[in-house]
Structure formats: structure tokens, C-alpha cells
Amino acid sequence: MSANYPASEPRPAATGTVLTVVGESLVDLIDDPRRGNTVPETHPGGSPLNVAVGAARLGLQTSLVTHYATDRYGLVIDEHLQSNGVHVINGGATPTSTALATLGPDGAAEYTFSITWEISGASLPALAAVDVSTHVHTGSIATVLPPGNLATLALVEAAREHATISYDPNCRPAISPDAAAARQHAEVFVAASDIVKASDEDLSWLYPDRTPVETLQAWLELGPAVVALTRGASGPVMISATGRVEMAAEPIIVADTVGAGDSFMAGLLSGLAQLEALGANGRHRLKALTLDQLHALGAYANRAAAITCSRKGANPPRSGELGPLPVPSPAQER
Numbered sequence: 001m002s003a004n005y006p007a008s009e010p011r012p013a014a015t016g017t018v019l020t021v022v023g024e025s026l027v028d029l030i031d032d033p034r035r036g037n038t039v040p041e042t043h044p045g046g047s048p049l050n051v052a053v054g055a056a057r058l059g060l061q062t063s064l065v066t067h068y069a070t071d072r073y074g075l076v077i078d079e080h081l082q083s084n085g086v087h088v089i090n091g092g093a094t095p096t097s098t099a100l101a102t103l104g105p106d107g108a109a110e111y112t113f114s115i116t117w118e119i120s121g122a123s124l125p126a127l128a129a130v131d132v133s134t135h136v137h138t139g140s141i142a143t144v145l146p147p148g149n150l151a152t153l154a155l156v157e158a159a160r161e162h163a164t165i166s167y168d169p170n171c172r173p174a175i176s177p178d179a180a181a182a183r184q185h186a187e188v189f190v191a192a193s194d195i196v197k198a199s200d201e202d203l204s205w206l207y208p209d210r211t212p213v214e215t216l217q218a219w220l221e222l223g224p225a226v227v228a229l230t231r232g233a234s235g236p237v238m239i240s241a242t243g244r245v246e247m248a249a250e251p252i253i254v255a256d257t258v259g260a261g262d263s264f265m266a267g268l269l270s271g272l273a274q275l276e277a278l279g280a281n282g283r284h285r286l287k288a289l290t291l292d293q294l295h296a297l298g299a300y301a302n303r304a305a306a307i308t309c310s311r312k313g314a315n316p317p318r319s320g321e322l323g324p325l326p327v328p329s330p331a332q333e334r
Contacts, residue, residue, distance in 0.1 A: 019052075020136050021064045022065045022138040023047065023049070024097060025049040025066040025096075027043070027073040027076060031100060032256070045101075046099075046140070048139060050259045050266075053080070055266040065129060066091070089129055091118065093121060097116060097117075103256055112174060113172065113174055116145075117149065118147055118148045136163050138155075139169060141175050145175060164280070164282065164283060165193045173205060182206060197264065203215045220240070228268065234248075245295040254310070255309065259308050259316065262308075270300075275289075
């Protein structure tokens with residue numbers, strides 16, 4: 001199922017890319033004392049869900065292998081995914097997971113979770129989805145929380161030969177407080193990935209004895225073609241074998257930061273799809289990105305994150321808001 005777009009809305013190039021995201025769906029209960037809320041607002045969430053919605057809004061044909069129940073929160077999630085054109089492969093039946101997000105004065109969110117991760121109920125359709133995918137993305141709770149984390153890794157390994165892989169650790173110490181174990185999980189997925197994105201908070205928690213940029217360089221040596229670091233107001237850093245680029249954050253008024261990193265990831269995948277740098281056939285282009293292309297990709301993803309930060313909740317941009325990647329495609333360069 002492809003995303004639903006008004007006929008008048010422009011869509012980016014390479015919309016035929018088939019993306020499968022593997023990971024949790026949950027409901028964010030957002031407590032914002034700044035607005036005097038007495039009852040938390042309810043929003044669909046979960047890092048992988050946000051990436052799937054963000055990618056679908058940017059024109060990528062997207063499936064989500066996930067878990068939620070047919071309870072009231074699950075119905076909220078299901079309506080959100082269906083209305084954004086995300087095809088759902090639902091592998092669980094236990095109660096829908098929730099995350100209480102308490103916003104601080106700067107709009108940053110602190111989370112308290114009630115979550116399970118289990119996709120055994122959809123093993124065959126999940127495998128079928130990754131088998132026909134150009135690209136597979138995963139991360140966050142789905143890669144560390146048993147029993148579903150092993151199934152997540154198996155799907156990534158099954159896709160690796162014919163699809164490119166991306167990963168975002170999106171660490172949640174409240175869910176997996178053992179940093180050493182989380183670090184081990186992260187390095188397994190980094191080594192299996194072509195594209196990795198992490199925040200400075202993620203890397204400072206996983207590797208407190210070195211800087212986030214040092215970790216980014218170390219992760220590049222494990223095998224990815226591109227690694228990206230988001231640093232909030234300091235702007236992102238992008239590193240590949242070609243070199244390193246960084247840029248300032250977009251000047252915006254922040255409503256909150258919920259889903260910003262996921263919008264960055266979706267923007268990055270959309271940009272790479274437009275460069276025809278996803279999938280087994282695009283892997284050579286991914287490895288050969290120029291510094292200009294790397295900078296354009298970082299700026300494009302940075303802009304997607306900024307749009308999300310400018311409005312409440314995980315509300316990523318559509319292609320009409322973000323526009324096409326402002327860099328020549330490989331076909332134009334030849």
C-alpha cells in the first residue's frame with residue numbers, strides 16, 4: 001500500500017522504493033506542564049512507527065512490522081497508520097504499549113514506558129515483506145527487548161543480501177538500563193547496517209568514555225557506508241568513507257522535540273531513495289556519495305526534523321512541505 005497524497009502535492013523521485021520498517025508501535029501520553037494540561041494528550045508513537053509514517057509521507061512505499069492490540073490505544077495507532085498509507089503487519093496481541101512523555105521547559109521529552117515487543121504472530125508475512133523490500137529499517141526498543149529482538153535481528157539478516165539496512169539505536173535506558181548489554185546489541189546492528197543514525201544522547205550513554213563523534217568514526221569502521229549524528233540545537237554530523245560534513249540546526253521556534261530524530265531518519269531515507277542509493281543495486285552509489293551529496297542529505301534530513309520540532313508531537317512533514325532533495329541525481333550527473 002502506498003501513501004495517500006492529494007493529486008496536487010508533488011512527490012519526490014524514486015517513490016517506487018519499497019521500505020519495510022521493523023519495530024514498536026505505542027501510544028505517547030504527552031504531559032506538558034507548560035500548557036497547564038491536567039490530562040495527558042494521546043498521540044501514536046514509537047520510533048519505528050514514526051519513521052514509517054515519515055517515510056510514507058515523503059513518498060516511499062512503506063510497510064511496518066509491528067505489534068499492537070485491538071484495544072482503544074491500538075485502534076488509535078491503526079487509524080494513524082492506515083490514514084498515512086502505511087501497510088501494517090501486526091505480529092502481537094498483548095495490550096498496546098504506552099509511553100508517558102513529560103515535557104520540560106525546553107520541550108525535550110522524558111519517557112516512562114509500559115511496553116512489550118513480540119512479533120511471533122506474524123513471522124511468515126514479516127519475512128515475506130522483507131524479502132521484497134529495497135530497504136529495511138529498524139531500531140530502538142525492537143532491537144533490545146526480548147523476546148522480539150531476536151526476531152528483529154533475524155529479519156535484518158534475511159534482508160541483508162538483497163536490501164540495504166538502516167538502524168537507529170534510539171536508546172531507552174528506562175527499558176534497557178544495562179548500558180553494556182545495549183552497547184553489544186547496538187554493535188551487532190551497526191555491523192549489519194549500511195546507514196546508521198544516532199543522537200549525541202544515545203552515544204554519550206552507550207560510550208561515556210569517548211566523544212559521540214569518536215564513536216561515530218568507530219562505528220563507520222564496523223561496516224556502514226554512512227553514519228549520522230544528531231545533536232539537537234548544535235546540528236547534525238554526517239560521516240562516510242569520503243569524509244565528514246556538519247551543519248547548523250535550522251532556526252525555528254521549538255514546540256517540542258517528540259519524533260525529531262525519527263523525522264531526520266525518514267528524511268535521510270527519502271533523500272537516499274531520490275539518489276537511487278538504496279537496495280542492493282544502489283549500494284555502490286551509497287558507498288560513493290560525494291561530500292556535496294552527503295551535505296545535501298544531512299541538510300534535507302535536518303530540515304525534516306526542524307519542521308517536526310516546530311509543531312506539537314511526532315508530526316513529520318509531507319513531501320510538499322519538504323520538497324525534493326536539492327542535489328543532482330546520479331542519472332543527471334552522467
